[in-house]
Amino acid sequence: xxxxxxxxxxCTTGFAGLAGCANRLHNAQxxxxxxxxxxxxxxxxxxxxxxxxxxxxxxxxxxxxxVVDLLAGVRDEGQQRLASSxxxxxxxxxYVPVSGGVVAVDLNAPGDGPIWSHELxxxxxxxxxxxxxAVLAPGLNQLTALxxxxxxxxxxxxxxxxxxTAVASKGGTVYVAGSNPVAVDAxxxxxxxxxxxxxxxxxxxxxxxxTQNINxxxxxxxxxxxxxxxxxLSLGKIVGSASxxxxxxxxxxxxxxxxxxxxxxxxxxxxxxxxGVGKIHSGLAVHGNDVVVPAGGGAKSVVLDxxxxxxxxxxxxxxxxxxxxVGDDWVAFGRTNIGVTLYDRSTGEHRATWTREEHGLGTVDxxxxxxxxxxxxxxxxxxxxxxx
Numbered sequence: 001x002x003x004x005x006x007x008x009x010x011c012t013t014g015f016a017g018l019a020g021c022a023n024r025l026h027n028a029q030x031x032x033x034x035x036x037x038x039x040x041x042x043x044x045x046x047x048x049x050x051x052x053x054x055x056x057x058x059x060x061x062x063x064x065x066x067v068v069d070l071l072a073g074v075r076d077e078g079q080q081r082l083a084s085s086x087x088x089x090x091x092x093x094x095y096v097p098v099s100g101g102v103v104a105v106d107l108n109a110p111g112d113g114p115i116w117s118h119e120l121x122x123x124x125x126x127x128x129x130x131x132x133x134a135v136l137a138p139g140l141n142q143l144t145a146l147x148x149x150x151x152x153x154x155x156x157x158x159x160x161x162x163x164x165t166a167v168a169s170k171g172g173t174v175y176v177a178g179s180n181p182v183a184v185d186a187x188x189x190x191x192x193x194x195x196x197x198x199x200x201x202x203x204x205x206x207x208x209x210x211t212q213n214i215n216x217x218x219x220x221x222x223x224x225x226x227x228x229x230x231x232x233l234s235l236g237k238i239v240g241s242a243s244x245x246x247x248x249x250x251x252x253x254x255x256x257x258x259x260x261x262x263x264x265x266x267x268x269x270x271x272x273x274x275x276g277v278g279k280i281h282s283g284l285a286v287h288g289n290d291v292v293v294p295a296g297g298g299a300k301s302v303v304l305d306x307x308x309x310x311x312x313x314x315x316x317x318x319x320x321x322x323x324x325x326v327g328d329d330w331v332a333f334g335r336t337n338i339g340v341t342l343y344d345r346s347t348g349e350h351r352a353t354w355t356r357e358e359h360g361l362g363t364v365d366x367x368x369x370x371x372x373x374x375x376x377x378x379x380x381x382x383x384x385x386x387x388x
Contacts, residue, residue, distance in 0.1 A: 029155040032145055032187045034133020036172035041090025043368040043375075046127035047283065047323055050168035050203040051244040054285025054292065056327045056369035060342050061387050063352040065373065067359040070094060070384040073113035074103050082382035085164050086366045087375065088128040088135065094375060095135045095148065096384060097124035102137045102144075104151060107370060107386060116151030120144060126161055131169035131186040138167040143176055145189060155189030164366070165200045165241035165283065170225070177201035181210050183227060193227040200241035200283075202249075204263050209249050211238040220251055222266060231266030235259065240283030240323070243291075248306070250291055252280040258293055260309060270309040276300025282323040282366070285331070290345060292331055294320035301333055303348065313348030317341065321379065322366035332374065334364035340374060340387065354387055361385055 039045060047054055074081045074096075081103065087094040093115060094105045102124060104115040122139030129136045134145040134154055138161040145154040161167060161178040168175055173192065174184040181197040184190065198212030198221055207230065208223045218238040222230040236253030243250045248269070249261045256277035260269040278298030285292040290312065291304040301317040301324070304310065319336040326332075330351065331343045339355040356362070362378025369375075373388025 029189060030153070032132045032134045032154050036132040036186055039130040039169050041088065041130050042370050043087075043089040044130035045088060045168050046086065046129075046165045047202070047241065047243070048325070048369065050129075050170055052165060052168075052202040052241045052283055052323075053243050053245050053287065054283075054323050054325050055287050056325050058327065058369045058371045060327060060330050060332060061352075061354070061373045065354065065387050067354070067361065068110060068386045068388075070105055070107070070110045070375065070386050071096070073111045074098070074105065074117075075113075083377055083384040084123070084125045084382070085127050086368045086377050087384070088130055089368055089370055089375065090130050090148065093148065094384075095128045097126070097128060097137065099123060102128065102135065102146065102151070104148065110386065118146055118151040118153070125163070126166040127164050129167045129169050129174070131174055132172060134186070136167055136169065136174055136186075138176065143167065143174070143184060143189070145186070157184050157189040157191060159184060159191065161199075163200055165202070168201055168203050170203050173225070175201055175203060175208055177210050181208060181221075181223065181227075183225075195223055195227040195229065197221040197223065198238075200238075202242045202244050204244035204247075204249070207244075207263055209242045209244060209263070211240070211242055211251060213237050213239060218253065220249070220261070222249070222263065230264065233261065233266055233268070239279070239281055243284045243286045245286040245306075250284055250286060250306075252284055252293065252296075254279050256280055256293075256296055256298060258284065258291065258304065258309065260291075260306070272304060272309040274300070274302040274304070274311060274314070276314065277302055281321040285324040285326045287326040287345075290326065292324040292326050294322070294324050294333060296320065303331065303345075315341075315343055315348055315350075322364065322377075325367050325369050325374070327369075332367060334367045334376065336363050336365065336379065338364075340364060340367065340376060359385075359387065
């Protein structure tokens with residue numbers, strides 16, 4: 001009998017002094033006991049890692065891969081539940097935000113229904129994150145830590161957030177972007193500090209980088225991991241999060257201009273506005289000496305030289321609203337109105353396309369990598385598909 005089952009049983013015995021036991025059970029805070037190394041899993045947070053690089057160390061799907069509806073067995077009163085965002089993925093399970101809660105789905109047997117479902121008082125519209133062996137569900141008003149095996153709650157903190165890239169973890173600390181960036185103890189849910197900053201978030205080896213969009217203008221803030229501000233740059237409107245790689249922060253503004261910035265000093269190394277790139281809704285991907293720039297609302301996606309910003313190759317992808325995924329020798333774009341296309345990372349040569357028509361996909365607004373496949377979220381349908 002687990003702890004929750006035991007307490008629930010005790011609360012029904014009618015023992016004297018147990019009035020309000022159910023309420024205390026609901027509000028119980030438990031300490032997370034797992035190791036707090038870097039988050040594990042195939043895709044443990046938005047962008048694949050806390051630095052939002054979009055990197056995958058997995059193989060892509062084969063050209064003849066099949067597509068499965070991951071939420072076909074996830075229903076509420078007969079109605080299929082919908083994905084609020086992409087999931088976090090670890091140990092063969094996808095932890096999916098749905099309206100009013102989170103469900104865990106077995107990637108190998110999605111038709112069997114959810115492994116567990118945890119209902120929350122708060123809508124979760126950001127990508128969950130793994131930390132210290134817990135699943136962190138970022139809500140509009142609260143952050144909740146859940147047991148990945150059972151869905152039982154460890155703790156809940158009054159920390160609000162919004163957007164796909166609002167939460168990331170490093171060591172034993174969870175960082176949350178909302179009206180202000182906040183640091184939370186991953187084991188207990190205790191708030192450690194709060195600072196001025198933005199509403200998307202990426203982590204570097206020794207810093208926290210948030211972007212901000214207010215009334216059409218924006219900027220990027222850099223803090224150390226104790227919450228002390230290092231620098232702040234006023235840029236154009238920024239919707240997607242930054243990507244941090246090897247001491248450089250890269251970010252794109254609303255016009256498609258890409259900036260490379262020194263992570264410690266805020267010095268801008270270069271900026272580029274590639275032709276054919278429009279409003280970028282998500283963020284970039286970075287791997288080695290490649291910066292992968294999605295088309296956004298434009299027609300062309302671009303790979304830039306990370307050192308100079310010069311164009312290495314372009315692809316006529318059409319609209320791409322999600323962050324690209326980049327592997328050792330490949331790049332994948334979720335082409336909003338077309339499907340998912342795989343390119344050679346060095347040359348830009350087309351390798352494979354899985355079309356919406358052939359595979360029954362909705363519009364594509366995001367990808368997450370698993371071994372031999374991708375999880376795909378549909379923008380207009382809020383569906384969740386697995387191609388593998």
